[in-house]
Amino acid sequence: MNILIINGPNLNFLGKREPEIYGSNTLEDINKLLEKESALLSKDLNLEFFQSNSEGELVSKIQEAFGKYDGIIINPAAYTHTSVAIRDALLSTGIPTVEVHLSNIFKREEFRHKSYVSGVSVGVVSGFGINSYVLGLRGIFETIKSL
Amino acid sequence: MNILIINGPNLNFLGKREPEIYGSNTLEDINKLLEKESALLSKDLNLEFFQSNSEGELVSKIQEAFGKYDGIIINPAAYTHTSVAIRDALLSTGIPTVEVHLSNIFKREEFRHKSYVSGVSVGVVSGFGINSYVLGLRGIFETIKSL
Amino acid sequence: MNILIINGPNLNFLGKREPEIYGSNTLEDINKLLEKESALLSKDLNLEFFQSNSEGELVSKIQEAFGKYDGIIINPAAYTHTSVAIRDALLSTGIPTVEVHLSNIFKREEFRHKSYVSGVSVGVVSGFGINSYVLGLRGIFETIKSL
Amino acid sequence: MNILIINGPNLNFLGKREPEIYGSNTLEDINKLLEKESALLSKDLNLEFFQSNSEGELVSKIQEAFGKYDGIIINPAAYTHTSVAIRDALLSTGIPTVEVHLSNIFKREEFRHKSYVSGVSVGVVSGFGINSYVLGLRGIFETIKSL
Amino acid sequence: MNILIINGPNLNFLGKREPEIYGSNTLEDINKLLEKESALLSKDLNLEFFQSNSEGELVSKIQEAFGKYDGIIINPAAYTHTSVAIRDALLSTGIPTVEVHLSNIFKREEFRHKSYVSGVSVGVVSGFGINSYVLGLRGIFETIKSL
Amino acid sequence: MNILIINGPNLNFLGKREPEIYGSNTLEDINKLLEKESALLSKDLNLEFFQSNSEGELVSKIQEAFGKYDGIIINPAAYTHTSVAIRDALLSTGIPTVEVHLSNIFKREEFRHKSYVSGVSVGVVSGFGINSYVLGLRGIFETIKSL
Amino acid sequence: MNILIINGPNLNFLGKREPEIYGSNTLEDINKLLEKESALLSKDLNLEFFQSNSEGELVSKIQEAFGKYDGIIINPAAYTHTSVAIRDALLSTGIPTVEVHLSNIFKREEFRHKSYVSGVSVGVVSGFGINSYVLGLRGIFETIKSL
Amino acid sequence: MNILIINGPNLNFLGKREPEIYGSNTLEDINKLLEKESALLSKDLNLEFFQSNSEGELVSKIQEAFGKYDGIIINPAAYTHTSVAIRDALLSTGIPTVEVHLSNIFKREEFRHKSYVSGVSVGVVSGFGINSYVLGLRGIFETIKSL
Amino acid sequence: MNILIINGPNLNFLGKREPEIYGSNTLEDINKLLEKESALLSKDLNLEFFQSNSEGELVSKIQEAFGKYDGIIINPAAYTHTSVAIRDALLSTGIPTVEVHLSNIFKREEFRHKSYVSGVSVGVVSGFGINSYVLGLRGIFETIKSL
C-alpha cells in the first residue's frame, strides 16, 4: 500500500522561525513521525512526501499519483480556501484522499471556514497539531483496507 | 484518565434499520470498538458512554462532566448545526473536546456545513464512518497527555 | 393501516386561552375530528396521537414509529423552522410523512417561510385551520394505499 | 357554489410524453377526478377549468372570476416563483384561493422554494400528485362554507 | 407631439370592485383626466392609451411606438419588478419614457422596491394616486420640449 | 396654504461651478421657478425655502415646521440614503411630505437606490431636473387640497 | 402581584466553576438578590424561580404561567438565538415579559446579536451582570402597575 | 433532421432602428445566414423559425416541437433571466437545446449573468453577434448526430 | 459622582405633539423623573442633561465629558443605527456608558435592530418607555460604584 503525503504553501516554513512561539516541529519531524506510525500499522505501507508552494505543482503531483498511490493525505494549507484546481485534480484521479490541518480552521478567520477540498475527500481531520497527520494516516489506512 | 463519549439525536437508531443500506454497526458496536481501542492506548483510560435525543439532557450531561472527566468526544449529530446551548455548555466546563462525525458533513446539504461546536473544540474528525470515533479517541488521548 | 399524528410545541395550548380570539378548538377537538374522518376513510385505519413541547421527545417518538406505523402526520410548529433533528429522525425511519400547519406560514414572519421538514415529507398542507389535519389525513391515506 | 380551477404553463402537457416516466394522467384526467370528487361534496358545486401558458391570460381569467366564482384553485406552475402579476390579480379580486402543486416544491431547486402566490392564498397543498387537486378542492369547499 | 400612455396588468380592474375601498376612479377616468390636462398644456399634444395584462403585448406596443410617438408614460404595475423584456423594449426604441405608479411602491412589500424600468426612464413619479399620471404627463411634456 | 421647501447637502452649490457641465441653474433659480408655479396654482399658497448641509439643522427645521406648514417638499440629497434622523423627524411631525430628486437616482450607484425618506413620504418625484421640484409642488398642492 | 423568573440553559452552572474567573455569584445568589429587591418594591410581590436546560421544559413552564403570573422575567441564554418555540410560548400566553442578559450580547459573536425573544418582550436589559435581573424586576413591576 | 430556431422578445426589432448603431442585420438576415449554413452542413437539415415577444407563446411553441423537431436553438433574450416557464417547457419536451446570445451577457448588468435556460441546455454560445447562431447550429447538429 | 444624560435627534420633540397619541411626557418630565430617582440613590449624585439634533454636537459633548463625568446615559435615537462617530467618541473617552431606548427597537423596522453604540456600552435598556432612563440610571450608578 502506497500513500502520498502532500503539503501546501508555507508548510516548508514550519518550525523555522521563533520556535518558542510556533513550536520546534519542522515538516521533517512530521514526516519522521509518520514513518514511525506507518511501521506500526503495516510493514507493507510505503509513504512518499511532497511539499510545494505552487498550486500548479500540487496539481501536477496529484495527477502523477494516479496509478501509483492507493491514498493521499493532503494539507492544502492556504489553497484549501481558494483552489478549485486542486479539487479538480483530486476528483479526476479518484484516489481516496484525507484532508488534514494542524490548527482547527473553524477557530480562525471566516474565510478559512470554507474548504474546496473537503467535498471531494473521504474525511477531514483538523486541530490536533502534528497529530492530525497521524490520525489522518490511520484514517486513510483503514479506509483503503476496507475498500 | 476519564473520557466521556456523547452521542446526539438519532444515533441510538444506528444499524437498527435496513442494515443492507446503513450498515449493521450499532452504537453499541461503536462503543465496543472504542473500549478495545482504549485498552490498546492505556490501561488507565476509562470510557463512559451517553446518548440522548434531547438537547437539554446533552447540556446537563456536559455540565456533570465537570470535575469528573478529562476529555469529551462528542458527535452532536443534528444539533451540530443548531445548538448554541451545547456550545455554551462545552465552553463553560472547559473540558478538552473532540467533535466527530460518521459522514463527511461537507458532502451533504449546505446547512450541515456550519458547526456551532467546532469553534469550541480542540479538533474535528469527520467522514471515516465508525473509525471517526477511534481517531477521535486517539486524538483526545494525545491532547490530554500533552497538557 | 396505522397512522401516527404528532404535534409539536405549544399545540397543547390550542383553545385554552381567550377562545374568542384563537377559536375554541382544542387539540382534543382536532383529534376527535380526525377519528371521525378516519372512520369515513376505512375501518382498518388506526390513529395514535402524540404531542410534546420537547424536540428530543418528538425525535424519540418518530423513531419508535419505525415498524409500527405506515404513515406520519406531523405539525412540527415552531420546530418546523429550527429542527434538523426532527428532519433526521423522519429521514432515518423512512416512514411516509405529511407536514401540516394550521395557519398559512407564508403569511407570517420571514423566518417561518423556511421548513427543515418539507424536504423529507411526501407533501405539505398549510393554512386551512383544523381542516389542514383532515386534508393531511386523506393525503397520507391515499399515498400509503398507492404504494 | 362555483369554483374555478386554473392551471398555469406546461400543465397542458401532462401525460402527453413518456407516460412510463411522468405517469399517464393528463390534465383532463385531473379534471374528471375533480368532477367526481365535486359530486361527492355537494350537488350544488360547479367547477370550471382553465389552462394557459400565458401569464397575461391567467391574470385576465382571474379578473373575470370576480363576481362569478366563490373560490379559486390555482396551480401557477412556473409562474409561482416569478409572477407578481398573478399575485396582484388574486389580491384585487379578493376571491378565496387555494394554491396546489403536483410535486413537493421544497424538494426541488432553491428557486422553486419561493412563491409569490402563497402570501395571498387561504392555504397551500403540495406534493400529493393529482391528489393535491382533490385535497385543494375539499379545502376550498370547507373554507367557503365556513365564511 | 404624440404621447403613448401604457398601463400594465390589473390596471384595467381599477375602480371596478368595492369602490368604497379602492376609490371609484377607473382607468377611463384617468384617461379623461389626462386628456383634460393635455388640452391645458398644448393643443398639439395627442395622447393614445393602451392597457394589457400580457407582458408580450406590452413589449410589442412599445416597439410599435418607435417612429410614431415622442414620449411614453408607463405604469408597468406588477411587471415593474419582474420584466427585463419591457426594459429592453424601452431601451431599444429609445423613446423618452416616464414611469408612474399610483401608490408609493416604497411603502409596500420589499420585492416592490426594485424596478427594472427606472434605470431606462427619464424620471419616476410615484405615490400621488391618479395625480401621478398628471404629473408624469407634465414631466414628459417638458422633457420633450427641452430636447 | 403654507409649504416648506427643504434642500439637503451640496444643493447650495448648484450652478456655482462649471456651468457648461452642470447647467447654470442655481438653487435660487429653482426657488424663483417654484414661486412662479405657486402663483399659477393659488394666490393663497406661500412658500418658504431652507437649505442646510447639516443633518441636525435639517431635523430641527422639520420640527419647527410643525403647526406652521401644511406640506413639505424635501430633496434630502446625500442624506436620502443615510439619515434615519430625517426620517424620524418627518414621521414625528406628521406633515404630508413629497421627496424630490434632480437626477434619476436609480441610474446611479447602487447605494443611491435605497431611500430612508420614501417610506414616510406621500410620493416621490425623481429625474426631471429642476422640473422635479415643480412637479413635486403640484403633487403636494393637490394632496393637501384633497385631505 | 406574581412574577416568574425563568433561566435557560447553563445558567444553573453560574459560579460553580473557577470563581476567580467567572465571579462567585451563583443562580441562588441572584435569586436572593431578587427576593431582597422584591421586598423593597412591594410586600405583595411574589417571585417564583425556574431553571432548565431543556427547551421543551421552558416552553411548558411558560404555558403553566398562564393565569398564575402577572409577569415573566426570562434569561433565555443560548435559546435566545435559536428558539422559535419559546417565542411562540410567550406569544400565546400573552403575559408581559422582560428579557434579561448578564453580558452585553452585542459585544459577543455575531450569532448572539439576533434574539427571537426580544420581538415579543416588553423590554430588554443586557450587560449589567447580576444587576440586569434587578433592573428587569423593577422594569416588569412598573410595567404591570401601569397596565 | 429538423431544427427549430426560437427567438424571444425584442429580437424582431433587430436592425429596424438606427442601423449605424445597432448594425443593419435583421432577424431575417440571421435566418438566411442559417439557411445557407444549414445547406453546407447537410441537405437533410430542415430549419423552422419562430419569434415571439410573449412568454406564453414561446412556451407553447416549445411544446409543439415535441415529436416534430430533433433540436432547438433558442435565444430567450430578456426571458433568459426571468422565465422558469421556458425552462420547464424545454425540460418537459426533452429535445436537445442550444442557448445562444448575440452579446456577451457577462459583460452587461449583473442581473443578466443568471440564466434559467443554461441549466437545461446542451450548451451555450454567447458574444459572437449573428455568428452565435451559426456556431449554435453547428453545435446542435453535431450533438444530434452523435446521439 | 457626576453623570451626563445625552439625548439624540427628535427627542426634544417628545410630548410636544398630539399628547393623546404619543403620551404627554416631555424630555423635561424625563429629566425631572431622573432628578427624583437620583436623589433616592445618593445625595452625591449630580446629573447634567444635554440634547441635540446634530451628530457633531453630540460627539463634541461626549468629548467634553472626559475628566468631568463618571458615567454617561445616552439615547442616541436615530443615530443609534447610523453613527460611527458617536461610537468612536464614546470609545475614545472611555467613560462607562449605558444605552437606553424608549421603545423596544427590536419590534420596529429591520434597520433599527442594528446599533453602533451597543458594542461600546456597558449595557443596554430598551422598551420601558420613560422608565428605561430610570433603569439606565440605576444601572450606571451600580456599575460605577463597583469599579
Next chain:
Amino acid sequence: MNILIINGPNLNFLGKREPEIYGSNTLEDINKLLEKESALLSKDLNLEFFQSNSEGELVSKIQEAFGKYDGIIINPAAYTHTSVAIRDALLSTGIPTVEVHLSNIFKREEFRHKSYVSGVSVGVVSGFGINSYVLGLRGIFETIKSL
C-alpha cells in the same frame, strides 16, 4: 493569422483515466481536431497549443502572445472561477479571446457559475464537449476576419 490555444489545469489529464467513463479523447485528440478544422477554414491559419497546471505560467504565456498572435482560445478550467491574474493578463495584451468549456458549467456546482474570464472575452462557448473548441475556433476566426 496565428491563434494560440491555451488549456488550464487538469486538461492534460483528459482521456488518461477510465476512458469508459470520461471518454477516450485526450488533449492531443482535441489539438488534432483543431488542426483539421483549421485547414478547412484557411490555409493561412496557424495554431499553437499550450497547457499548464500553473496559473503563473498561463499568465506568462498570455503575455508572450502579445505581438505574435491574432487571437486566443482559452479553456481556463478551474482557474475560470478563481483567477484575477489570468483576467488581467488577457486585459493587458488586448488580444481577442474566446473562452471555451467542455462541460456546461451552469449545470455544475454554484461556484462554477461565475467566471473572471467571460467579462474580458469576445464570446463564450460551453457544453459541447470537444466540439466547444471547434466552435470556438470558428468563432475567433470570424471575429478576427471582421476586425
Next chain:
Amino acid sequence: MNILIINGPNLNFLGKREPEIYGSNTLEDINKLLEKESALLSKDLNLEFFQSNSEGELVSKIQEAFGKYDGIIINPAAYTHTSVAIRDALLSTGIPTVEVHLSNIFKREEFRHKSYVSGVSVGVVSGFGINSYVLGLRGIFETIKSL
C-alpha cells in the same frame, strides 16, 4: 500651491487622553509636522488646517475650498464609512483629494473596510500613524505638479 488639510470627528481629541496608551501626538503636532514637510517640498506650498466633528461643517468647508485650493488631504475618520454627503461635496468641487488614515482600517471592524470617500479620491494612504499625513502630502503635491 494651496492645500487644505481636513480632519473629521474625534481627531481633535488625539493625544488628549492617556498619552501612554494612545501616544502623545496631538492634531497640532501633526499640523506642525506637515508644515515642516511642506517647507522641504516647496517654498510656494501653503497649508490650511480644518477640523470638525460635524458632517455638515465638513461639507461646507469642502465647498469653500472650490477656487481657493489646489488639493485636499482628508482624514474623514468615522464619516469615512457613513457619509455620502462628504463624497458628494468632494465630487462636486472636483479638487484632487487624498484620503489618509492613522490606523490601517483593514485591520479593524468589518464596517470600517468600506469607504465612501476612496472612490472619489486620487489615492489612499492608511496605517502609517502620523506619517500617513506626510506621505499623503507628498502624494498630493506630486499629483498636482503633474497635472
Next chain:
Amino acid sequence: MNILIINGPNLNFLGKREPEIYGSNTLEDINKLLEKESALLSKDLNLEFFQSNSEGELVSKIQEAFGKYDGIIINPAAYTHTSVAIRDALLSTGIPTVEVHLSNIFKREEFRHKSYVSGVSVGVVSGFGINSYVLGLRGIFETIKSL
C-alpha cells in the same frame, strides 16, 4: 537596512504595450526611481527587486526574505484579491510590509475592493501611479526606523 520590493503578476508587462495609453514607465523605471529615492533617504538603505507571475514563487520569495530583509514593499496585483497563501507567507515571516497599488483599487470592479494582504500589512498606499512605490518606500523606511 535591507528592503525587498516584490511585484506580482502582469507588472512585468508595464509600459511594454501601447505606451501612449498605459504610459511609458516600465517596472525597470519604477525600480530606478526607487533607487534614487533610496539614496535620498539613507546611504545604508539597500533595495532588492523581485517580480513573478507565479503565486508559489512569490510565496517562496517572501519566505526567503526571513532573516535577510528588514521590510517588504509588495504590489500583489491580481493576487491581492485571491491569495491566502501570500497572506500566510507574510504572516509567518513577520517582516513589516507595505502594500502598494498603482491605481486606486476602490475605483475599479467590486471584486478588487477586497484585499487579503491589507490585514497583515503595516499600511497601504494606492492610487498614486509610480509614486505609490516612492511613498511606500518612505513609509516602510520610517516604520522600520521607529521600531
